[in-house]
Amino acid sequence: MLIGTIVKSNSHISYLCRVYGKLEKDDLPRPDQYAFGTFVTLRPDEDSPVRLVGVVRDTLLLNPDYGSLGPRLSSTRDLEVLSPDYLNETGVVVDILVLGSVEGGAARHAVPALAAGIGTPVETVDDEGITAFHQDARGRFLIGYYPQLLARPDPVVASLLLSILERLEPAFPGQRRVINVLKNNLAWKARVLPAG
Amino acid sequence: MEYTKVGTAKGPGDHAHEFLLITPDDDGNCKIGEFVFYTLDAGDSRRNVLGRITRRSPVRLFPDSFMASPEVTPAEVAAAIGYVDDEDELFEVAVTVMGHYDPRLSAFVNPRVLPRSGSPVYLAPSEMLSEVLSKRTVAQRGSAYVGWLLSRGQEDVPVALDVNEFTSTHLSIIAGTGSGKSYLAGVTVEELMKPYNKGCVLIADPHGEYDTLVEMPNKPEFVENGYRPRVKIFRPDQVKVKMSNLGLADLRHLLTTLGERMDWILTEAFNRVQNKMGSAYDGSWTLADLIREVEEVGQEQIDKGADYSSSVYGLVWRLKQRFEHSKSFDDNEHLDLNALFQPGQCTVLQLNEIDQRDQEVIVATLLRRLLYARMGTQKGEIPETDERYIPYPVFVLLEEAHHFAPASGDAVSTPILKQVLSEGRKFGVGVGLISQRPGKLDGDVLSQCMTHFIMRIVNPIDQNSIASAVESVGRDLLDELPALSKGQVVIAGASLNTPVIAQTRTRLTKHGGLSIDAAEEWGRYFADRERRERDSAVVDIRTRRNQLYRDE
Ligand SMILES: Nc1ncnc2c1ncn2[C@@H]1O[C@H](COP(=O)(O)OP(=O)(O)OP(=O)(O)O)[C@@H](O)[C@H]1O
Ligand SMILES: [Mg+2]
Numbered sequence A: 001m002l003i004g005t006i007v008k009s010n011s012h013i014s015y016l017c018r019v020y021g022k023l024e025k026d027d028l029p030r031p032d033q034y035a036f037g038t039f040v041t042l043r044p045d046e047d048s049p050v051r052l053v054g055v056v057r058d059t060l061l062l063n064p065d066y067g068s069l070g071p072r073l074s075s076t077r078d079l080e081v082l083s084p085d086y087l088n089e090t091g092v093v094v095d096i097l098v099l100g101s102v103e104g105g106a107a108r109h110a111v112p113a114l115a116a117g118i119g120t121p122v123e124t125v126d127d128e129g130i131t132a133f134h135q136d137a138r139g140r141f142l143i144g145y146y147p148q149l150l151a152r153p154d155p156v157v158a159s160l161l162l163s164i165l166e167r168l169e170p171a172f173p174g175q176r177r178v179i180n181v182l183k184n185n186l187a188w189k190a191r192v193l194p195a196g
Numbered sequence B: 001m002e003y004t005k006v007g008t009a010k011g012p013g014d015h016a017h018e019f020l021l022i023t024p025d026d027d028g029n030c031k032i033g034e035f036v037f038y039t040l041d042a043g044d045s046r047r048n049v050l051g052r053i054t055r056r057s058p059v060r061l062f063p064d065s066f067m068a069s070p071e072v073t074p075a076e077v078a079a080a081i082g083y084v085d086d087e088d089e090l091f092e093v094a095v096t097v098m099g100h101y102d103p104r105l106s107a108f109v110n111p112r113v114l115p116r117s118g119s120p121v122y123l124a125p126s127e128m129l130s131e132v133l134s135k136r137t138v139a140q141r142g143s144a145y146v147g148w149l150l151s152r153g154q155e156d157v158p159v160a161l162d163v164n165e166f167t168s169t170h171l172s173i174i175a176g177t178g179s180g181k182s183y184l185a186g187v188t189v190e191e192l193m194k195p196y197n198k199g200c201v202l203i204a205d206p207h208g209e210y211d212t213l214v215e216m217p218n219k220p221e222f223v224e225n226g227y228r229p230r231v232k233i234f235r236p237d238q239v240k241v242k243m244s245n246l247g248l249a250d251l252r253h254l255l256t257t258l259g260e261r262m263d264w265i266l267t268e269a270f271n272r273v274q275n276k277m278g279s280a281y282d283g284s285w286t287l288a289d290l291i292r293e294v295e296e297v298g299q300e301q302i303d304k305g306a307d308y309s310s311s312v313y314g315l316v317w318r319l320k321q322r323f324e325h326s327k328s329f330d331d332n333e334h335l336d337l338n339a340l341f342q343p344g345q346c347t348v349l350q351l352n353e354i355d356q357r358d359q360e361v362i363v364a365t366l367l368r369r370l371l372y373a374r375m376g377t378q379k380g381e382i383p384e385t386d387e388r389y390i391p392y393p394v395f396v397l398l399e400e401a402h403h404f405a406p407a408s409g410d411a412v413s414t415p416i417l418k419q420v421l422s423e424g425r426k427f428g429v430g431v432g433l434i435s436q437r438p439g440k441l442d443g444d445v446l447s448q449c450m451t452h453f454i455m456r457i458v459n460p461i462d463q464n465s466i467a468s469a470v471e472s473v474g475r476d477l478l479d480e481l482p483a484l485s486k487g488q489v490v491i492a493g494a495s496l497n498t499p500v501i502a503q504t505r506t507r508l509t510k511h512g513g514l515s516i517d518a519a520e521e522w523g524r525y526f527a528d529r530e531r532r533e534r535d536s537a538v539v540d541i542r543t544r545r546n547q548l549y550r551d552e
Helices: A076-082 A082-089 A127-133 A145-152 A157-171 A173-193 B072-080 B127-132 B163-169 B181-193 B213-220 B246-257 B260-277 B287-303 B309-323 B356-378 B413-427 B443-448 B460-471 B516-552
Strands: A003-012 A014-019 A039-042 A050-062 A090-105 A105-110 A123-124 B006-012 B018-023 B034-044 B045-060 B091-103 B108-109 B120-123 B141-150 B158-162 B169-176 B200-205 B230-234 B346-348 B394-398 B429-435 B451-456 B487-492 B500-504
Touching: A003 A090, A014 A039, A039 A090, A039 A127, A050 A157, A082 A127, A090 A127, A123 B091, A127 A157, A145 A157, A157 A173, A173 B072, B006 B034, B006 B181, B045 B127, B120 B260, B127 B429, B141 B163, B141 B181, B141 B516, B158 B163, B163 B181, B163 B394, B163 B413, B163 B451, B169 B346, B181 B200, B181 B346, B181 B394, B181 B500, B200 B356, B213 B230, B246 B260, B246 B356, B260 B287, B260 B309, B287 B309, B356 B394, B356 B413, B413 B429, B413 B443, B413 B451
Parallel strands: B169 B429, B169 B451, B200 B346, B200 B394, B230 B346, B394 B429
Antiparallel strands: A003 A014, A003 A123, A014 A090, A039 A050, A039 A123, A050 A090, A090 A105, B006 B018, B006 B120, B018 B091, B034 B045, B034 B120, B045 B091, B091 B108, B141 B158, B141 B500, B451 B487, B487 B500
16 A cells, blocks of 8 residues: 655654645555554665665655644645645655665665655655564574664654564564563663663 | 694783784684694794683674664674674684793793794694693603593593602692592502502592502502502501600691690600600600509609609599590500502502591601601611612592691691602602692792692682692683593692693593492482381281271
8 A cells, every 4th residue: 555655764764744635546545554554664765676765764754834823825625725735735754764675575684775765755664674674594582673773763663673573573473582582671771771 | 744724923912921812713633721823933944832721702793782672692782784704713722822832941941032023823733732742642651540641532631741740859749629639649550550650659538438459469550570560558546656656746636626734644654655765766665654654744743742743643534534445546556667668569548437536647757757758768877677768759639638737727737748849859758639629828839849630629718729829820721720621630849841621531440439329329228218117017907907896
């Protein structure tokens, strides 16, 4: 499911995606489809075999009208008719953190070489795709971006990882114990340490 | 030759002759006590500088949180977050430099240059170590092959000690009980009795565990070109000391706490009996002679008007009590020195069943006579026909040495033992001291021994007394002592080029001091008793039943 397009980037691995709004598409994404922790993929360019894989780590609401106290020239109803572009500028932007890439079915948990361009469509990943992304060549559980994420000075990272691990746990029954060790570790870091 | 690289030199260590190396140590080569080397350019040749590993610490450890579940290895957790390298461990190893071996000096020369940072460090090959660690080679004249380097395979690097060293500058065997001291002493004696040594050895054996050495003459390893070692065992009732060989201190020690007057009378009488009957070590007085002198001294005092009669009476009574029926002290019989000491002969003095004080006096008189005999023989004062004529060096092995030179200092044997340790070298009298309590052994005595066999010791007091008395053993080796198992031994000192941790070789003769299998013996006796009780129980029941019937 396509949820939007890239409109801006903050760094090589951090992108802003504007979620499709009214007038752009017929079936607009529901909020739960671009929720915090949603896995998404994007192609650096049209025919690249590589797909970047990222996760929604933040949501921003845009409303340029808010705070402009001057008198309105025309009512919303008039605007719909006279200048529909302007109306669309209120909307939702999600912050996407790139975790790795997939090429030919093999997942790579590392900073990808290529970056995506403005206008690149962003697509959600289904459950199967998420599981596949978290498997190494031998089919064992792998979460190679865990250390890089934890190293970011970002308070939401721990809960992001925790939610990812919780989501993945049922898919890897053989590695439940390892996942639990990581979860405990995170819970300690995210819940106990900051409170102490 | 291709050498095995074990790691990469990192830089200098904590002190001047130490460097650090970094290694993943996949093959487990970098054990403490293991030997490694680096190369140095020396003009047109290269030198291999040997060093010993003294410490090792991991520099890369999994975080504690990876070990949160005992069911999951930290490596699995690391693999899950993308770390799949097999070499997850990395060690920093400290190496103390010994130097390069100079065959002309037959010693290690320290080059005072540490390896360059980043240069390779190699495992010392067994052939190299066999050449440089020991002063001798196996089965060479004057060698004692007691075991092999523990860190290598069986017999890969034999440890062959220099017999001349430890038989002249003395030996100590120290370890906690049951660690294999007597076993190792047995190995050492076997080596001394091999055809290439033909040693002259006496063992003071308070536990009667060395009589199995009698197997030696019947083992092919000991026989060569008409040589066959002799083993003489003296049973406890055959160990005799002549009264006139006793010194005043011995008498005092044997009589224990004498009153002031008695002591004075004894001293006076002893001096007279000595003067009348010859020189200090050639007297031949008897108990009766001594008692006569005691009575005479007493009578003189009584004549002067002093009342000494009760003291005289008491002293005579105690002398008779102590010596008249003594198994160990005799008016005429004693052990001829030339019967005890012969090259190619191993003499075992069994001292079990003999009272502790008597043992001390026996050993003290024996050592005294031996030392004076060797002195006299060397100075040409003793004729060849005399039993004291001993024209060759001898080696005496003392079990339970802490009884003969206790730290508390109240043994008659301590002074003569110290004299032997300090002067014995000049006169060819060497001793080997065996003790399970170095802490209870006189400190001087231990530090006078120049070769040390140290086995498993757990007690920290004993470890400290070793650390202070034994300079040749570094702290790193002492730290290994509690971890040694039976038969593993730290050998240090003058008889080899550098301290090593060795595995004692297997004895050729049976070991006499076998540990008792308590459970097995209890089981056997219990079964016996059970049977007896069952038998008697049957009788009991029958008699009781009869009584019941009778009551009815
Ligand atoms: N190198 C060895 N190889 C095989 N067995 C050994 C070795 N050393 C010792 N043992 C065994 O260990 C036991 C104890 O050894 P040993 O009698 O030498 O101990 P010890 O130190 O003399 O003890 P103690 O303090 O009681 O005299 C013996 O049964 C002996 O057979
Ligand atoms: Mg013993």
